[in-house]
Amino acid sequence: MGMISRVRGRIRSDSFSKIHTIKSEDKLANIVWLLSLVLLLPYWAPRGLLVALGGAWLMAAYTCLVVPVLISANYKYPARWYPAVVKLAQEVAKKLRAPVTRVLGVMKAAYAPVERAEKLFLQMNNLSTMIGQLLMFTACDRLLVSQGRLTCLYSLMFYNVVTYSVSYVREICTKEDWSPYVNVTRHSRVKHLAMSATKIVLEWTKAVTFIVTITFVLLALGLEQGLEHYKPTALYTAITGTYYLLTERTFLELWPIGLSALKLERLEGMELLYFGAWARAITTALAIPLVPALAWYERWRLAALLFYVCVFIHGRHRLGEALAKLQEARGSLAKFRRATPEELATLEDVCAVCLGTMKSARVTPCAHFFHADCLRKCLANSDRCPICVRPYVFC
Structure with a gap:
């Protein structure tokens, strides 16, 4: 009997200890939850208590120190009602899924004509680029320039002059036919009088326009006549110049050429x-950051136009299209492994497609080496090896 009573006492003591542990964990979880509420109160204070006391830096430091601790503490000691709330939210989301899907379908059908108009707007490349530049330059003018209200127009004019000069110099450097005459046919030596006269007049007009434009800009900058409203800041010039260089077609054609001259092996010829x-x-x-800044200064129409044209339309369509093309190219090459430096050193061969030296290459299952970009172009036409004409079989 004594042994039985001792066993019963131990069982009761263990059960009570477990109940006591559970109750203490619940108490700790409730304490963590209440402390979280208290520590989050500064975010709900009128006009921001921390911002009023120490500025935005104090608010940022408080966020970086306190919020991660609160998240980890609530994750380690969750209150009992947390799973119930999550389950309830999942059930509500499941019930609302069908109505939300129908509403999204109606909104998508209603937005379809607008989407077609956006694509038509982007097809007019010069117009869409110019409107985006005007909106971006105007936004920077309103935010970064204190008194110069015409700075955006002057900047756009100067940038266009630089673009015209660069395109003309590029045309001269890449020109192969310097003859002022035009033959009747390709293999004939008979000169076409009317076409030759038109070509001469056109070439001289380009040269005179280039000289006059450069002279006018130099005089305007040197004499500073009519430039009393042109007061760009360094930040304004950096933002607008970067945006212009990355949107104008002339420079968009030149940057990949300069990037390919660096011969970065990681890019694999897909510059x-x-x-x-x-x-x-x-x-x-x-x-993106200019939109809330304009809204802060209550320039709602300019903020809405900048967001819609430069962020939504250009980001959704042009950035999405560029990322899709890049992802497709990388996905088509993902199955082909990269050649090791030892393999390329022992190979000492050229790419069979472009006949260029291979500092980096992809290897096919049939053990043939190609440049990644050359192999990608071949894959667009056929799924067979360009050398042995065998279909690619991956183990």
Whole structure:
């Protein structure tokens, strides 16, 4: 009997200890929850208590120190009603899924004509680019320039002059036919009088326009006549210049050429695709912080236009298209492994597609080496090896 009573006492003591542990955990969870409410009160104070006391830096430091601690404490000691709330939220979301789907379908059908108009607007590349530049320059003018209200127009004019000069110099440098005459046919030596005269007049007009434009800009900058409203700041010039260089077609064609001259092996010859995604991501990122800044100064219409054109339309369509092309190119090459430096050193061969030296290459299952971009172009036409014409079989 004594042994039985001792066993019963131990069982009762263990059960009571477990109940006591559970109650203490609940008490600790409730204490953590109440402390979380108290520590989050400064965010709900009128006009921001921490901002009033120490500025935005104090608010940022408080957020970085306190919020992670609160999240980890509530995760480690969750209150009993947390799972019930999560379950209730899941049930409500499940019940609302069908109505929300129907509402989204109606909204998508109603938005379809607007989406077609947006795509038509982007197809007019010069117009859409110019409108985006005007909105971006005007926003920077309103936010970063104190007195110069015409700074955006002057800046756009100067940038366009630089673009025209660069395109003309590029045309001269890449020009192969310096003859002022036009032959009747390709293999004939007979000169076409009317076409030759038109070509001469056109070339001289371009040269005179270039000289006059450069002279006018130099005189305007040197004499500073009519530039009393042109007062750009360094930040204004940096933002607008970067945006213009990454949106104007002339520079969009030149940057990949300069990037390919660096011969970065990581890009694998796909500089055009990578730079297209980078340029559109940077221009969208430059426009995003200007929207709340304009809203803060109550310039609602300009903020709405900037968000819709430079962030929503350009980010959704142009950035999305560039990322999709890059992802598709990388996805098509994902199955082909990269060649190791030892393999390329022992190979000492050229790419069979472009006949260029291979500092980086992809290896096919049939053990043939190609540049990544060359292999990607071949995959767009056929799923067979360009050398042995065998279908690719991956183990």
